[in-house]
Each structure stands twice: as structure tokens, then as C-alpha cells.
Amino acid sequence: MKENIMEKADKVITATYNRFPVVIEKGSGCRLWDTTGRSYTDFVSGIAVCNLGHAHPRISRVLAKQAEILLHVSNLYYTIPQVELAAHLVENSFADRVFFCNSGAEANEAALKLARRYFWEKGQTHRYRVVTMEKSFHGRTMATLSATGQDKIKKGYDPVLEGFDFVPFNDVDAIRRSIKPSTCAVLVEPVQGEGGIRVPDAGYLPAVRKVCDENDLLLIFDEIQTGIGRTGALFAYEHFRVAPDIMTLAKALANGLPIGAMLANEKVASAFGPGSHATTFGGTPIVTSVALEVLKVIAADNIIEHCRKVGDYFKARLVELKNRHDSVEDVRGLGLLLGMKLNVDAMPVVTACMEKGFLINGIQDTILRFIPPLIIDKKDIDALISCLDEIL
Numbered sequence: 001m002k003e004n005i006m007e008k009a010d011k012v013i014t015a016t017y018n019r020f021p022v023v024i025e026k027g028s029g030c031r032l033w034d035t036t037g038r039s040y041t042d043f044v045s046g047i048a049v050c051n052l053g054h055a056h057p058r059i060s061r062v063l064a065k066q067a068e069i070l071l072h073v074s075n076l077y078y079t080i081p082q083v084e085l086a087a088h089l090v091e092n093s094f095a096d097r098v099f100f101c102n103s104g105a106e107a108n109e110a111a112l113k114l115a116r117r118y119f120w121e122k123g124q125t126h127r128y129r130v131v132t133m134e135k136s137f138h139g140r141t142m143a144t145l146s147a148t149g150q151d152k153i154k155k156g157y158d159p160v161l162e163g164f165d166f167v168p169f170n171d172v173d174a175i176r177r178s179i180k181p182s183t184c185a186v187l188v189e190p191v192q193g194e195g196g197i198r199v200p201d202a203g204y205l206p207a208v209r210k211v212c213d214e215n216d217l218l219l220i221f222d223e224i225q226t227g228i229g230r231t232g233a234l235f236a237y238e239h240f241r242v243a244p245d246i247m248t249l250a251k252a253l254a255n256g257l258p259i260g261a262m263l264a265n266e267k268v269a270s271a272f273g274p275g276s277h278a279t280t281f282g283g284t285p286i287v288t289s290v291a292l293e294v295l296k297v298i299a300a301d302n303i304i305e306h307c308r309k310v311g312d313y314f315k316a317r318l319v320e321l322k323n324r325h326d327s328v329e330d331v332r333g334l335g336l337l338l339g340m341k342l343n344v345d346a347m348p349v350v351t352a353c354m355e356k357g358f359l360i361n362g363i364q365d366t367i368l369r370f371i372p373p374l375i376i377d378k379k380d381i382d383a384l385i386s387c388l389d390e391i392l
């Protein structure tokens, strides 16, 4: 079975991923099982997607119920779950309006389009450039890979979209210096995810906000990875007490169903009128009913408080490992978005963990990323720490 599937995949699926030699068949909570019956504790969550774990009973129930009522009708009509989800997001964030789409890249596309459209509406058609960060990650479509501050993502796709100015993350003076008359926005992840779990200094994002206000620039937060409780707040910007003009969400918003969202304040959102932007699937009832339930479960079960608590515990235990092993250079992150920088290759550690029944993720060659479901408990964390202790 396993060999059959792997062999078939190698023939019929584009080779864009180097997959691990397992076929995952089912999950429950923080546990996954492969086709041979082996179980794994999941510290990846489908890359910060399944924040409530796998096969969550409330999520499965809403999904099944909505599947019997209505999957899709298009945005030519109103549907209840979409409106309820947007209202919930507006009530619980800085934003006044939401545009729904199907992925993170699409949410960032919408944000970039809205920024241009906003200045176009004001008659400032020359303003289109966006300041963005080195080591950032914003997606794989042409505009979002162009906005991404990593050469490997752009390799082979020249000419990429023009109009992005890259500056080091956590350096507000560099932003100031890069502003041109044609600049319209600053795009930044509040905590860099893919780029290596980098948390900025406490004063950085407020200072970026100030620079944007002084220069009439829009501030866009990419919270696709940091949002929906991941960092110990519903949105990471709450930690820094600063609101953007536009925020993008995706990954964990529907706990595994494909969804993206672009949120904006009224001033900016009003630049999107009928016909200015659209998507067939965005905000479809099946996906938005699940996302609404995700947000309700997060609130009802105190998931964010739990995330903060076990995140602090997890980080402290990773620091213990750093103190014991010369191969660990740094431990960093917020909530349950944690990273451990090694001075050796990360991949052999990831593979060894897998052999011992733990799924973890390696990024930027030498960094281990830990992004378990937010419902993870101390016992599972302790088990992984013992495993890492042995491997390191």
C-alpha cells in the first residue's frame, strides 16, 4: 500500500515537494497515523494550519452539517456563514471589512491590489511601490513571490513583478531610507515565519506604523502564519499594540479547509467597489461555516490562554536544550510559533524525530520550527524534548 502510493505519486504528481516516505492516513487531536499503523505526535499542524488539531469533533460536525445544506452559490448572492464570519472577524480585530479568498497568496494579492487601488482612487496613480522585508515569505503567485525577500523562491521566474524595495527586518531606519515618491505601502509579517521565526524588538512595529503615518503609506501585516491564536494572541499585532491598515489571514482560519481573508479598515477598504476585485470560491458557505466554528471554539475553550501557557513552557524547555547542547545556537518565537537554530543541518534531526514518532519541520537549512496544534499539552512537549535531547 505505502510503496504503491509513493511510486504512483512519483509518476503523477509534480515534483515540487521532497516528501517524507510516509503515507498519512488519519488524525485525531495532536496525533497522526500512517498506513502502516505507526502513530506520530504532530508538531507541524500541516504548517500552522490545524491549530485545533485533527478531526476536532465540533469542526467535523459543522462541516458535515453544512455539507447537507449548501456548499457554494457564488458571491452574486448573500450567504449566512460568510456574513457571520466577516462580522466575527470585524468584531475581534482592527478591521471594518473583509474580502474572502482561498489561500494566503491570494489574500496578499488582494492586499497589494487594494493598496494600489486606494491611491488610484485618490488620483495618486504614481504610487505603487511596496517596501517589504528581506527573508520574508508572502506566497508563490507572481506578485507575492515578487514581494518575497528570498531569492530561492524567485529562481527561474524572471522577470518578476517590479516595484518591491527590500530592507532588513527589524530595522525601521532602513524603511525610512527606502521610501520614494512612488511608495504606497509597507508589507511585513509581525513575526517572520518561513524566514526563520524572527520576533522583532518591541518598538519596531509601532515605529513602522509611525513612519507609515508620517509618509501617508499603508501598513500591511501578513498574519497568514501568525494569526488565529498561533502566537498567544488572536492576531500577533496585539502583542505590539499597533494596528495595520490591511491584514491578511489564511492557514489556520478554517483549520484545514482552504481559505484566505484580507481585512482592512474602512478608509482603505472603501477603494474596493463592485467589479474591482473578485473570486469564484472566496467565502463559500462550506468553508466560512467551518472558519466561524474555529473562531468560536478558540474563544469558548480558552485556546489562546492555553497557547500562551504551553508556549512559554515549551520555549523554556527548548532553552534547557540550548544550555545542554553546543549544536543549538538560538531559541526564539512567540506562543506556539517556535524555532531552534542549530549550527548543523536541520534535516537529519527532522528525520530522526520522525523515526521516533514526532513530526517537526526544518526551515532555512538549520532551523527547527515547532508549530503544533494549539491544544498540545505538556506531556507531548516533554516527550519531544526527551527525543530531541537524545538526538542532539
Ligand SMILES: *Cc1c(COP(=O)(O)O)cnc(C)c1O
Pocket: 102, 103, 104, 105, 106, 108, 137, 138, 139, 140, 189, 193, 194, 222, 223, 224, 225, 226, 250, 251
Ligand atoms: C504560508 C504563507 C503564505 C502563503 O500562503 P499560501 O496559502 O500557501 O498561499 C504567505 N505568507 C505567510 C507569512 C505564510 O506563512
